[in-house]
Amino acid sequence: MVQVAFYDRAEDSVYKFAVIGAIKDGKWVLCRHGKRNTWECPGGHREAGERIEDTAKRELFEETGAETYVLHPVCAYSCMRNGGEASFGMLYFAQIESLGILPDYEIAEVKCFDELPKEREFWTYPDIQPYLIEKLDSFIEEGLAKEQK
Numbered sequence: 001m002v003q004v005a006f007y008d009r010a011e012d013s014v015y016k017f018a019v020i021g022a023i024k025d026g027k028w029v030l031c032r033h034g035k036r037n038t039w040e041c042p043g044g045h046r047e048a049g050e051r052i053e054d055t056a057k058r059e060l061f062e063e064t065g066a067e068t069y070v071l072h073p074v075c076a077y078s079c080m081r082n083g084g085e086a087s088f089g090m091l092y093f094a095q096i097e098s099l100g101i102l103p104d105y106e107i108a109e110v111k112c113f114d115e116l117p118k119e120r121e122f123w124t125y126p127d128i129q130p131y132l133i134e135k136l137d138s139f140i141e142e143g144l145a146k147e148q149k
C-alpha cells in the first residue's frame with residue numbers, strides 16, 4: 001500500500017522527481033512509456049544538480065514534445081510504501097500551447113483525453129496518480145474561481 005501526502009512546500013533538496021499534470025485545448029495530455037501499456041502524467045526523476053522546476057520542464061518536453069506552455073507549481077507531495085521511507089516529489093500543472101515532435105526517448109505515445117478514466121488498470125501508478133489528479137483538479141478549480149473574481 002502506498003500512502004500519499006501533500007505539503008505546501010518542502011526543502012528543495014528533498015525532491016527526487018517532478019510530475020506534471022498537463023492540459024492542451026481543454027484536454028488532459030498523458031503519455032505511454034514504450035515498455036508499458038498504461039498511461040501516466042509526464043514526469044520523472046531529477047538529475048544531479050538540476051533544480052526541480054528544470055526537471056519538470058525537461059520531462060514535459062521529453063515526454064510530450066511540449067514547446068510552449070505555462071508551468072505552475074501546485075504542491076509538494078510524498079509517497080511512502082508499506083511504512084518505508086517517504087520519497088518526495090513536486091507536482092506541477094502545465095497549460096500547453098503547442099506540441100512539437102516527440103523526442104526519441106522512452107515514450108511511445110502521447111494522447112489527449114477529454115476525461116480521465118477511473119479504472120486502476122488504465123494508470124501506470126494506480127496507487128498514486130488518482131491522488132495527484134484530484135489535487136490538480138482542485139488547483140484548476142481554485143484558479144478558475146480566482147480568475148472569475
